[in-house]
Amino acid sequence: MNIETRALKTRAETDLASQYEALRASAGASVALRDKAFALFEAKGLPHRRVEEYKYSDLRAHLKSAAAPAAVASLEQSTASLAAAEAFAGVDRFRVVLDNGRLVAGLSDLEALAREGVGVTDVALLLEDEARARGVLSAPALACDDVSVALNTAFLQGGVAIAVGEGASVSKPVEIVHLASGEGARYSRVEVSLGTGAKFTLIESFAPTASSGEVNAVSNYMVGDEAELTTARLVAGGDTHVSSIFLTLGTSSRVKTLGFNVGTGFARTQSFVSFTGEHADADLLGITMLRGKGHGDQTLVVDHAVPHCNSRELFKAVVDGQAEAVFQGKIIVRPHAQKTDGRMMTQALLLSEEASMANKPELEIFADDVQCAHGATSGQIDEDLLFYLRARGIPETEARALLVLAFLAEAVEELGDEAIVAALEERVRGWLSVEA
Amino acid sequence: MLEIKNLHARIAEDETEILRGIDLTVKPGEVHAIMGPNGSGKSTLSYILAGKEDYEITEGDILFNGESLLDMEADERAAAGLFLAFQYPIEIPGVATMTFLKTALNAQRKARGEGELSTPEFMKRVKDKAAELNITMDMLKRPLNVGFSGGEKKRSEILQMSLLEPKLCVLDETDSGLDIDALRIVADGVNRLRSPDRAMVVITHYQRLLDHIVPDVVHVLSRGRIVKTGGKELALELEKNGYADYVGEQAA
Numbered sequence: 113m114n115i116e117t118r119a120l121k122t123r124a125e126t127d128l129a130s131q132y133e134a135l136r137a138s139a140g141a142s143v144a145l146r147d148k149a150f151a152l153f154e155a156k157g158l159p160h161r162r163v164e165e166y167k168y169s170d171l172r173a174h175l176k177s178a179a180a181p182a183a184v185a186s187l188e189q190s191t192a193s194l195a196a197a198e199a200f201a202g203v204d205r206f207r208v209v210l211d212n213g214r215l216v217a218g219l220s221d222l223e224a225l226a227r228e229g230v231g232v233t234d235v236a237l238l239l240e241d242e243a244r245a246r247g248v249l250s251a252p253a254l255a256c257d258d259v260s261v262a263l264n265t266a267f268l269q270g271g272v273a274i275a276v277g278e279g280a281s282v283s284k285p286v287e288i289v290h291l292a293s294g295e296g297a298r299y300s301r302v303e304v305s306l307g308t309g310a311k312f313t314l315i316e317s318f319a320p321t322a323s324s325g326e327v328n329a330v331s332n333y334m335v336g337d338e339a340e341l342t343t344a345r346l347v348a349g350g351d352t353h354v355s356s357i358f359l360t361l362g363t364s365s366r367v368k369t370l371g372f373n374v375g376t377g378f379a380r381t382q383s384f385v386s387f388t389g390e391h392a393d394a395d396l397l398g399i400t401m402l403r404g405k406g407h408g409d410q411t412l413v414v415d416h417a418v419p420h421c422n423s424r425e426l427f428k429a430v431v432d433g434q435a436e437a438v439f440q441g442k443i444i445v446r447p448h449a450q451k452t453d454g455r456m457m458t459q460a461l462l463l464s465e466e467a468s469m470a471n472k473p474e475l476e477i478f479a480d481d482v483q484c485a486h487g488a489t490s491g492q493i494d495e496d497l498l499f500y501l502r503a504r505g506i507p508e509t510e511a512r513a514l515l516v517l518a519f520l521a522e523a524v525e526e527l528g529d530e531a532i533v534a535a536l537e538e539r540v541r542g543w544l545s546v547e548a
Numbered sequence: 549m550l551e552i553k554n555l556h557a558r559i560a561e562d563e564t565e566i567l568r569g570i571d572l573t574v575k576p577g578e579v580h581a582i583m584g585p586n587g588s589g590k591s592t593l594s595y596i597l598a599g600k601e602d603y604e605i606t607e608g609d610i611l612f613n614g615e616s617l618l619d620m621e622a623d624e625r626a627a628a629g630l631f632l633a634f635q636y637p638i639e640i641p642g643v644a645t646m647t648f649l650k651t652a653l654n655a656q657r658k659a660r661g662e663g664e665l666s667t668p669e670f671m672k673r674v675k676d677k678a679a680e681l682n683i684t685m686d687m688l689k690r691p692l693n694v695g696f697s698g699g700e701k702k703r704s705e706i707l708q709m710s711l712l713e714p715k716l717c718v719l720d721e722t723d724s725g726l727d728i729d730a731l732r733i734v735a736d737g738v739n740r741l742r743s744p745d746r747a748m749v750v751i752t753h754y755q756r757l758l759d760h761i762v763p764d765v766v767h768v769l770s771r772g773r774i775v776k777t778g779g780k781e782l783a784l785e786l787e788k789n790g791y792a793d794y795v796g797e798q799a800a
Contacts, residue, residue, distance in 0.1 A: 495601075500638040503598045504648075504708065505626035505656035514651065518642025518691075 125157055127178035132266055135181065142245040142268075149249070149265035152257065159259050165382075168438040168470045169409040171260070174378050175352065179326050181267055182212035182296025189293035190216045197289050197319040199346055199539060203531040205284050205315065208232060211291040213269030213300040225274075228282050235301050236270035248273070248301060260354045260382070264299050264330045271301035274314075278307035278336070285313035285342075285532065290329065292319060292350070297326040304332070306339035308362075313342040313529055320349030320375070327353045337362040337389055344370045344532050345381070346539070353379040361421070363389025370397040370527045372536055374543055376404040376435075382411040387421040387449075397523045398427035399536075401543050402435035402467075409438035416449040419479075425456040428523045430516055431467035441486070442474040449479050456486040461493065461519050463512075513544040549613060549747045550574040550716055556607035557596055566592045568772035569608070574716070577744040581758055581783060582751045584769035585791040590751045591635060593769070594720040597749075598632035599625045612716065626652075627659035629715030633705040633722050640692040645704065648692045649674060653711055677710045681737050698725035699733075706737040717741065717748045723757035735760030755787035770794045 120126055132150050139146050158175060159166035185193070190211040206228075209219040215234045225232050238244040249265050276282060292298055306312050318327060327350055335341045339362065347353050353375075361367055371381045385394060400408040414423050429437040439458040460469035473486035493515055501511035517540055524536050550573070557567040566589045574580050584590050596603050597610065599622030610617045617625055640648070654664040665673070678688060681703045693701050702722055709717055719738065723731055738761050742748070750761055758766075758780065766782040767774045768791070775794045776782065 496638055497640055499598075499600055499622060500634070500640070501648075501652075502622035503626055503632055503634075504652035505623050505659065505712070506652055507623045507655060507659075508621070510651070510655060511623070514643060514648075515640070518640060521642040 120154065120157055122158065122172055122175070124172070124175040124178040128153065128263070131178065131180055135267065140240060141242040142239045142249060144242070145245055145249040146266045146268070149262040152262040153259050153266065156257075156259050165258070165411065165440070168436075168440070168472075169378075169380050169407065171354070171380075174407070179295060179297040181269060182292070182294060182298050182325075184214060185211040185216075185291070185293035187216070187218055190219055190291060193291040193293045193319060194219055194289060197291060197317065199317050199348065200287050200315055200532070200535050202535050202538070203285060203287070203315070206286045207289055208272055208274070208286060209289045209291060210271060210300055211293050212296065213271065213298040215270055215272050216291075225286070229277055229280050230282055230286070231273075231275035231277070233273040233275075234270065235268070235273055235303070238273065239268065239270075248303060258356065258382070260328060260380075261330055261356050264301065264328045264356065267297070267299040267328070268301055269299050271303070273303035274305070276304075276306045276310040276312045279309045280307065281311040282313070285315055285529065287315040287317060290316065290318045290327070292325050292327065295325060297328065300329050302329070302331040304341075305334040306336050306341055308336045308338055310336060310339045312340070313532070315344050315346070315532060317346040318348060318350065318353065325351055327355075329354070330356045330358075332358045334360050335362055335365045335367055338364045340366045342368045342527065342529055344372065344527060344529075344536065346536070347371075347373045347375065347379050347381065348539075349375040349377060350379070351377045353377065355381045357381070357383040359383065359385045359394070361385070361387050361389065361392040361394060364391045365389065366393050368395040368397070368527055370399065370524070370536070371410055372399045372539070373408045373410065374401040374539065375408065376402070376406040378407045380409040380411065383413070385412070385414045385423070387416050387418050387423075390418050390420040392421045394421075394423045395526055396423060396425045397526055398439070399520055399523055400427070400429040400431070400437045401540065402429070402437055403432040404435060405433065406435040407438075408435070409440070411438070411440040412442065414441075414443045414454065416443065416445045416452040416454065418446075419448060419450045419452065421449070422453040423455075425454075426523050426526065427458040428520050429458075429460040429469055430463065430520065431460060431469055432463040434464075434466040436468045436470070438470045439488075440472040440474075442476065443484055443486070445475075445477040445479050445482050445484065447478040450481040452479065452482040452484065454482070454484040458488045459519075460490040461516065462490060463493070513541065516544055517541070549576050550749070551611040552608070553611070554608035555596075555605065555610060557592065557603050557605050560602055560604045565606075566603070566772055567596070570769075570772070570774055572767065572774060574747045574749060576747055578765065579742065579748040579750060579761065579763045581763035581766045582749060582769050583753070583766060583783060583786055585795060586753075588769045589772040590769055591720055594632055594718050594751055597630065597718055598622055623655070624659070626712070626714075627656045631709050631712055631714035631717050633702075633709055633717065633719045635720040635722075635724060637693050637701040637705050639694045639696075641694050643692050645688045645690060645692045646674070649688075649708065649711060652708070656712060673711060677707055680740070681707050681710075682733055683707055699727065699730035702726055702730065702734050703737070706734055710737060710741060715746055717746065719748065719750045721752055722750070723752055723754060731757065732760065755783045758783045768794050
């Protein structure tokens with residue numbers, strides 16, 4: 113290989129190298145694409161604190177060793193895991209089930225989705241053909257040198273591609289349930305494309321992994337002209353989780369996304385948003401709830417490459433124990449992207465002395481007729497509000513929970529889908545009812 | 549109902565002494581007015597009754613139906629039947645007024661070992677009482693006190709009081725910021741709650757509130773002590789002569 117290789121130093125890095133060596137032999141049609149991605153990892157190693165994008169989330173220091181790619185789960189295992197993954201049980205939805213990174217057709221509502229005119233394809237099948245594999249595995253430009261994405265490509269186990277046709281409106285939301293049965297690492301890919309004028313609501317939920325479990329998931333949402341996408345992503349627990357989301361908005365499209373991180377492990381959700389057509393609107397929402405020694409990172413790059421688009425970013429974090437939350441948000445306005453309106457706000461509620469929040473908002477503006485703003489706050493529960501509630505007979509724990517819910521309400525409710533909002537609020541209440 | 553005995557209190561943070569030996573006994577069915585100049589300790593007394601943690605009791609006791617309040621948390625006092633109508637009701641964005649009312653009422657019922665109210669039963673109670681106070685359903689859907697005018701906030705306090713049906717109502721300058729019409733609505737709301745088994749402590753600067761809520765006893769508080777107690781005519785006298793006599797008396 114031509115790229116100058118850097119010695120892989122840590123145990124996790126050498127683990128990954130030997131795991132890749134083993135996987136390569138059976139990679140078939142996708143091997144060249146995987147090799148290219150893996151070469152990037154070999155050159156850069158795991159991202160660490162001296163890599164600006166990972167400054168607050170040192171993946172190299174966190175990963176003491178790398179779990180081997182998880183084996184295919186049996187249908188019994190998947191059935192049992194699915195029964196426990198009921199975060200959205202109250203939402204009337206279709207389900208598409210992935211376990212250990214692979215589509216489980218037998219547990220997915222594929223026939224019902226076919227009747228709705230939604231195309232569902234197993235990504236593992238696409239990987240068997242080099243040309244089709246290239247479509248899936250070519251990393252989008254905004255993160256072509258991101259090592260987490262490269263590792264996902266190199267180790268990809270499978271996933272699902274969902275196509276919603278032109279003008280189609282799916283009658284119910286679709287939940288992609290990412291299960292993790294047994295031990296090991298999961299590498300999955302979700303491709304979602306909305307044709308012109310399509311309307312679609314998508315949930316992606318990640319069940320907690322076993323203690324040594326790792327998840328590296330990539331989702332690529334392509335939203336066509338005048339299409340509308342609403343999407344919620346729930347990352348609940350697990351030891352190491354990295355999600356990379358690519359969102360591309362066409363002309364006059366509307367998108368609402370909510371990333372919900374709740375856990376005690378290490379979780380990073382990085383979103384790369386590109387406006388490619390004018391007059392598009394994106395509401396990008398995020399919630400992080402951490403306790404214990406949890407680490408939760410929501411990183412966002414919003415690229416306003418064309419004029420007349422609006423983005424609104426609202427990220428809220430509730431941090432307890434010794435947990436640390438991170439928000440990095442960068443809005444880029446390209447030279448011709450006049451009349452861009454971008455507003456980014458990040459707010460943290462710190463529930464303990466040792467909890468911490470790192471906020472890094474950035475604006476890179478190269479156009480001169482734009483409106484962009486950012487703000488960041490960190491605070492504690494207001495004692496006067498607490499006293500008011502308690503003076504009305506509401507016990508302290510309940511009063512605190514009410515105030516946390518109130519703090520998060522704006523970001524959750526903005527999503528708009530009532531059933532999903534209710535499910536997420538239930539999740540918040542569940543988190544609050546557990547003693548720290 | 550309420551017995552305050554030689555109560556001394558100071559601000560916990562800087563140890564400033566505010567209350568210097570208050571004695572006050574309020575019996576069921578009575579309405580007591582506490583008047584006094586700025587800084588005399590009126591609001592502090594109301595906060596201490598409600599259980600705010602910023603104050604330290606250095607001497608004395610407060611008995612509520614024979615039991616000391618001092619060992620009780622604010623929410624336990626509320627469940628026991630004590631209600632403070634705040635001088636400055638607090639805005640809580642993100643908590644719908646209706647949700648707040650229901651949470652508070654059911655928390656108190658639970659603490660007293662009563663069952664929670666069903667939603668229809670709760671709604672009926674709120675609607676009836678809200679109508680009496682000219683509070684619209686629209687207001688109840690809004691976040692608690694957010695964007696409410698001064699008058700709306702005070703009416704919201706009285707709505708909470710009517711709904712929670714406390715045994716002892718402490719009203720801290722409920723007349724401040726109210727115009728004549730709003731004052732009448734609020735006073736009517738308070739008067740509807742007067743009953744032989746409920747007592748009220750009405751804290752105010754001005755006599756005009758006492759035209760509407762007629763007290764049985766009037767106390768003058770100055771420099772952390774009750775310096776004069778009399779009937780409702782005492783309020784009129786204060787209105788005429790001001791507090792100068794009492795402030796002077798203390799200073800001497």
